[in-house]
Amino acid sequence: MSVKTLTIDGKMVTGIAGETIFNVAWNSGVRIPRLCHVGGVSDVGACRLCLVEIEGQKKLMASCMTNVEEGMVVRTNTERLQSHRRLILELLFAERNHICAVCVMNGQCELQDMAEELGMDHVRMRYLFPKLEVDTSHERFGLDHNRCILCTRCVRVCDEVEGAHTWDLKGRGVNSLIIADLGEPWGQSDTCTSCGKCVQVCPTGALFSKGRTVGEMRKDRRFLKYIVTAREKHQWIR
Amino acid sequence: MDSLIKKPRLATVWLGGCSGCHMSFLDLDERLIDLHQMAELCASPLTDYKDFPEVDVTLVEGAVANEEHLEHIRHIRKHTKLLISFGDCAVTGNVTALRNMFGVEEVLDRAYRETSTQVIGIPRGNHAVPKLLDRVRPVHEVVKVDYFLQGCPPSADKIYSFLMDLLAGRQPKVEERRFG
Numbered sequence: 001m002s003v004k005t006l007t008i009d010g011k012m013v014t015g016i017a018g019e020t021i022f023n024v025a026w027n028s029g030v031r032i033p034r035l036c037h038v039g040g041v042s043d044v045g046a047c048r049l050c051l052v053e054i055e056g057q058k059k060l061m062a063s064c065m066t067n068v069e070e071g072m073v074v075r076t077n078t079e080r081l082q083s084h085r086r087l088i089l090e091l092l093f094a095e096r097n098h099i100c101a102v103c104v105m106n107g108q109c110e111l112q113d114m115a116e117e118l119g120m121d122h123v124r125m126r127y128l129f130p131k132l133e134v135d136t137s138h139e140r141f142g143l144d145h146n147r148c149i150l151c152t153r154c155v156r157v158c159d160e161v162e163g164a165h166t167w168d169l170k171g172r173g174v175n176s177l178i179i180a181d182l183g184e185p186w187g188q189s190d191t192c193t194s195c196g197k198c199v200q201v202c203p204t205g206a207l208f209s210k211g212r213t214v215g216e217m218r219k220d221r222r223f224l225k226y227i228v229t230a231r232e233k234h235q236w237i238r
Numbered sequence: 239m240d241s242l243i244k245k246p247r248l249a250t251v252w253l254g255g256c257s258g259c260h261m262s263f264l265d266l267d268e269r270l271i272d273l274h275q276m277a278e279l280c281a282s283p284l285t286d287y288k289d290f291p292e293v294d295v296t297l298v299e300g301a302v303a304n305e306e307h308l309e310h311i312r313h314i315r316k317h318t319k320l321l322i323s324f325g326d327c328a329v330t331g332n333v334t335a336l337r338n339m340f341g342v343e344e345v346l347d348r349a350y351r352e353t354s355t356q357v358i359g360i361p362r363g364n365h366a367v368p369k370l371l372d373r374v375r376p377v378h379e380v381v382k383v384d385y386f387l388q389g390c391p392p393s394a395d396k397i398y399s400f401l402m403d404l405l406a407g408r409q410p411k412v413e414e415r416r417f418g
Binding site: 065093097099100102103109112115116119120121122123125126127128129130131132 | 257262323329330331332338339340373376378379383388390412414415416418
């Protein structure tokens, strides 16, 4: 295990070869904003909020997808990054119908929190108002595409932790949609085990338990840490 | 002497919203008296006025949903120094803009034909009922907005600290910028 020493926001930190900038930063108390990352499953760099500046590189890099290197100088919160992050958030809000006031996750939503944290006070571009479905065919859960930010946490937790791979994406860009199996209603999926892991990791109100009304949905991610600890350390501890 | 010093002139308007933001404004309760000492409330849905007067600060509740709103907000922008999008409907369109996922015809049909026990007709804009815009717009899409106050509705505390800063000539610091 070789150790890498680098600088993040002027602070000397160390990480292990193969570790991401994102992990090393969080472990040393530098909170890089993120929406698609969730501890316990692999990273994909979908949300782009964790972009950082690396000295000597023109391109901004997704810190969850970039490994630490010896002598790296990383900046995580420059004015340029803040402005890009606000723009990304505004695009997320403009792309679908995130109407916080009438959402099951109102008050608990990570997207809503992020807007507050990054000081997004309004959306400068025109909202698209796409006409999207709400799939309530599953007995216990619902999928509201209006609230989905395509972070793919559900896809990854279903594949990597539950091992079912019920969820995937169809389409491209703004037309992408989360689908169950080959695009059938969730309730008719052959592979879904109804474990609810996707619901618990979803950062917004896109995946929810039925019977919850505005602001009532609470998500619990402790199960993920439990399973990952069990898998990595063979310890079944809470 | 106090009454001789000119107080800033304040107005509030109500476009396409549920009046919840105005209810939250009234939740200032006894602090309305403090506010009155800082500013003169010249026009609002709570007062009677015919023509919108010249004012320093206007709080706008609601989104721009019909032609009357559009005309009104353009007029207000010309007669106010600072325009504030007051609450989520003004800032994002919010619940008022839920109809944007459907066409105007579909919406009118739903309200006046499908769900009506007695179909009298569909209002398409006349002297009594203004014509709906093709799309509900947040206020800043139509006129320049100087400040944004989020919340559905913004809390009375938030409204108070915002207005107190603004009326005292300080840059308002909105501590919590929360939608919903």
